Amino acid sequence: MAGFTFPRGGIHPEEHKEITEHLAIEEMPPPAQVVLPLSMHFGAPAKPVVKKKQEVQEGDVIATVEKALGATIHSSVTGVVKTIESRPHPTMVKCDAIVIDRNPDAPPREYQSEDWRKISREKLLAAVKNAGIVGLGGAGFPTHVKLSPPPTAKIDTLILNGAECEPYLTTDHRIMLEHPEKVIEGAKVILKILGIKNAVIGVELNKADAINALNKAAKEASGSDDMNVAVQGMEVKYPQGSEKQLIYSLTQRAVPGGGLPFDVGVIVQNISTTLAVFEATVMNKPLYEKVVTFSGRALNKPANLRVKVGTVLSDVVDFLGGTRDLLKIVSGGPMMGFAMSTLDVPVTKTTSGVLFLNSKETDSDLHGPCIHCGWCMEACPMGLSPKEVGIFVEAGRGHLTERFGVFDCFECGCCAYVCPAKRPLVQFARLAKIQIKKHG
Amino acid sequence: MWTVSASLIPVMLLSIYVFGFRGLIITLVSIVSCVVVEAISQKALGRPVTAGDGSAVLTGILMAFVIPPGVPYWLPIIGAVGAIFINKELMGGLGFNVWNPALVGRALLMASFPVYMTAAWIPPIDWTQSPLGIFLGAGAVDTVSTATPLYVLKHYGLNALMQQFGGMETIWRNFFIGSMPGCIGETSALLILVGGIFLLVRGIITWYIPVSTIATVAVLSWIFGGETWFGGQPLVQVLSGGLMLGAFYMCTDYVTSPTLKSAQIVFGIGVGALTVLIRLKGGYPEGVCYAILLMNCLTPALDEWFHPKRFAPPKQAPVAAVK
Numbered sequence: 076m077a078g079f080t081f082p083r084g085g086i087h088p089e090e091h092k093e094i095t096e097h098l099a100i101e102e103m104p105p106p107a108q109v110v111l112p113l114s115m116h117f118g119a120p121a122k123p124v125v126k127k128k129q130e131v132q133e134g135d136v137i138a139t140v141e142k143a144l145g146a147t148i149h150s151s152v153t154g155v156v157k158t159i160e161s162r163p164h165p166t167m168v169k170c171d172a173i174v175i176d177r178n179p180d181a182p183p184r185e186y187q188s189e190d191w192r193k194i195s196r197e198k199l200l201a202a203v204k205n206a207g208i209v210g211l212g213g214a215g216f217p218t219h220v221k222l223s224p225p226p227t228a229k230i231d232t233l234i235l236n237g238a239e240c241e242p243y244l245t246t247d248h249r250i251m252l253e254h255p256e257k258v259i260e261g262a263k264v265i266l267k268i269l270g271i272k273n274a275v276i277g278v279e280l281n282k283a284d285a286i287n288a289l290n291k292a293a294k295e296a297s298g299s300d301d302m303n304v305a306v307q308g309m310e311v312k313y314p315q316g317s318e319k320q321l322i323y324s325l326t327q328r329a330v331p332g333g334g335l336p337f338d339v340g341v342i343v344q345n346i347s348t349t350l351a352v353f354e355a356t357v358m359n360k361p362l363y364e365k366v367v368t369f370s371g372r373a374l375n376k377p378a379n380l381r382v383k384v385g386t387v388l389s390d391v392v393d394f395l396g397g398t399r400d401l402l403k404i405v406s407g408g409p410m411m412g413f414a415m416s417t418l419d420v421p422v423t424k425t426t427s428g429v430l431f432l433n434s435k436e437t438d439s440d441l442h443g444p445c446i447h448c449g450w451c452m453e454a455c456p457m458g459l460s461p462k463e464v465g466i467f468v469e470a471g472r473g474h475l476t477e478r479f480g481v482f483d484c485f486e487c488g489c490c491a492y493v494c495p496a497k498r499p500l501v502q503f504a505r506l507a508k509i510q511i512k513k514h515g
Numbered sequence: 516m517w518t519v520s521a522s523l524i525p526v527m528l529l530s531i532y533v534f535g536f537r538g539l540i541i542t543l544v545s546i547v548s549c550v551v552v553e554a555i556s557q558k559a560l561g562r563p564v565t566a567g568d569g570s571a572v573l574t575g576i577l578m579a580f581v582i583p584p585g586v587p588y589w590l591p592i593i594g595a596v597g598a599i600f601i602n603k604e605l606m607g608g609l610g611f612n613v614w615n616p617a618l619v620g621r622a623l624l625m626a627s628f629p630v631y632m633t634a635a636w637i638p639p640i641d642w643t644q645s646p647l648g649i650f651l652g653a654g655a656v657d658t659v660s661t662a663t664p665l666y667v668l669k670h671y672g673l674n675a676l677m678q679q680f681g682g683m684e685t686i687w688r689n690f691f692i693g694s695m696p697g698c699i700g701e702t703s704a705l706l707i708l709v710g711g712i713f714l715l716v717r718g719i720i721t722w723y724i725p726v727s728t729i730a731t732v733a734v735l736s737w738i739f740g741g742e743t744w745f746g747g748q749p750l751v752q753v754l755s756g757g758l759m760l761g762a763f764y765m766c767t768d769y770v771t772s773p774t775l776k777s778a779q780i781v782f783g784i785g786v787g788a789l790t791v792l793i794r795l796k797g798g799y800p801e802g803v804c805y806a807i808l809l810m811n812c813l814t815p816a817l818d819e820w821f822h823p824k825r826f827a828p829p830k831q832a833p834v835a836a837v838k
């Protein structure tokens with residue numbers, strides 16, 4: 076089976092998934108202290124509803140967002156609020172955070188399962204909202220908002236993104252392999268919330284074991300509800316898991332520039348998010364734990380860990396036996412992730428992986444002039460001209476690059492990956508966008 | 516770029532076999548002077564010195580390959596100044612030159628030293644007569660006793676060509692294998708083809724430009740090249756002169772050729788058509804060099820006219836921000 080794919084561009088970076096793909100998800104013991112930033116993702120920062128010295132239970136609401144777009148935050152441990160102060164943050168340098176000291180004697184909280192089939196759509200949606208779920212893959216758009224599309228949108232398909240095309244990351248792979256039934260159930264919950272019947276899970280063909288597991292679970296679950304969850308293998312090609320590419324691969328529908336998936340009748344959810352929806356609705360458990368890939372050749376013991384949100388990276392590194400020849404820390408995958416300068420930042424809801432790269436896995440920063448080989452244009456899945464954007468930005472004319480379609484650039488990094496002159500084309504595109512906006 | 520240079524080694528070896536060590540020495544002089552000129556000009560212009568990045572070496576090789584083997588040893592130095600200093604560094608360095616450096620070097624030498632550049636041909640060494648010819652070739656060769664096949668064809672016609680170089684089949688064979696007078700690197704269509712295919716397989720070049728160039732030359736010279744319509748000798752035209760070298764190695768230079776497939780095909784057709792026009796109607800028997808240089812001028816325009824096909828562009832055209 077060749078597998079479905081998107082129409083143009085794309086690259087085949089080295090996968091590096093072999094480091095962690097065969098490692099079962101492991102539970103990391105809760106740390107002595109957690110740091111929960113009030114701003115973890117897209118949307119307004121949350122407001123604390125707890126005070127210093129207050130006792131909190133694992134799973135208690137500690138911060139909420141009333142009006143604006145955002146998501147509730149829950150305590151990930153049982154203990155005492157130590158302080159609310161500014162702490163290092165993965166993307167914002169510093170951000171106010173609630174710091175909680177864990178009570179070492181508290182037992183983990185138990186949750187009662189429920190049958191989602193008996194719960195109404197509205198209640199399910201409310202459960203998703205109360206659980207503070209956001210898109211766990213990237214920007215972290217609040218999931219309850221995504222699951223309430225405007226009434227004008229005619230949604231007919233739910234897509235679950237199991238592509239996991241970024242090198243190194245194996246979180247979704249392990250979840251699909253170890254908990255296929257939860258993924259399928261979670262998909263059905265979302266289908267019920269959306270009031271539609273069809274879901275398709277797109278998985279890259281390098282995860283054959285996950286495809287088999289999902290197929291088996293889907294077969295066992297079929298017949299129990301009037302819903303159809305299909306599994307579709309896709310070609311192994313980066314960026315297969317990017318929203319527009321994924322939608323095209325699975326439905327041959329193209330989301331126009333500036334548009335959203337529901338413009339073509341589709342809603343996309345990530346696998347980890349689906350698992351969170353399952354836990355929120357079936358187990359009543361809010362989102363304060365997640366599976367994260369910790370990988371890279373500088374890490375002594377790479378792993379797929381289930382960690383508490385708010386666990387500081389240095390605690391994780393200690394648990395995983397430390398690092399050697401560490402040169403670069405990346406949050407997310409190497410293609411679209413971002414570098415971090417300190418181990419003092421916590422795991423947030425949107426952390427899908429943290430990579431500890433050694434000198435062999437890191438490129439030097441020196442870049443040359445563009446030699447017009449055109450490889451970047453060949454690789455760009457959006458059909459843009461990254462080389463022109465780069466040349467314009469370097470010449471101080473970044474504000475003239477809108478005609479090359481920079482606003483369609485989703486910073487996947489394919490262009491920079493293939494560039495023989497190692498030009499930082501993604502940074503150029505970012506600068507161009509800023510300059511166009513500044514220029515009015 | 517090192518790969519491209521490496522793919523030319525067989526051609527180099529053959530030229531030693533055909534013309535003796537003279538060709539090798541000329542090539543070495545050319546490489547060294549290109550690298551040195553680049554280093555000096557970068558120093559002088561206050562840029563980081565990147566003369567060792569392989570691009571000057573490649574220019575040196577290619578420039579040597581398009582000049583006759585019998586020229587004085589100092590000639591490539593002048594060519595290097597034109598190719599590297601004027602054409603490349605003064606235009607902004609790597610990536611900013613409009614014209615192919617090696618060809619600018621050749622064009623400059625053509626204009627300044629036309630006698631050397633059009634007469635310093637060496638007949639291929641006849642190995643049955645002189646097993647030591649490879650060494651002697653470096654010295655006592657009568658450089659003006661011969662003419663290139665295209666020159667003969669142009670000025671004396673097909674019959675004279677057959678007379679001088681043997682029957683049609685011999686001509687094809689010699690051209691293909693590479694035993695004929697000509698520039699250092701353009702004698703063997705076969706080896707250039709091998710090198711070109713190697714580059715294609717490695718994904719360093721694409722087939723659009725070479726194929727469209729060669730096909731255009733073949734078709735046009737077949738139609739217009741003979742005494743009657745459709746009476747031309749496409750194979751002679753394709754296999755001789757610098758066409759193969761130009762199509763696979765000069766036209767495909769990233770910097771000076773367009774980036775998109777469609778634009779590349781237009782570029783190739785342009786080079787082919789201009790080559791035939793110059794060869795048949797112009798003052799030179801050989802037209803590849805000027806054809807490419809002329810099309811190089813069009814490259815920025817071709818890049819501007821042809822755009823990649825966008826995936827799912829916005830429904831409304833973006834507000835034009837051009838000022």
Ligand code: SF4
Pocket residue numbers: 454455456457458459460461483484485486487488489490491500501504
């Ligand atoms: S980062 Fe932007 S310009 Fe580069 S390949 Fe991806 S979409 Fe295209």
Ligand code: SF4
Pocket residue numbers: 444445446447448449450451452461462465490493494495496497498500
């Ligand atoms: S890949 Fe790099 S060198 Fe090649 S055209 Fe694009 S920006 Fe220029």
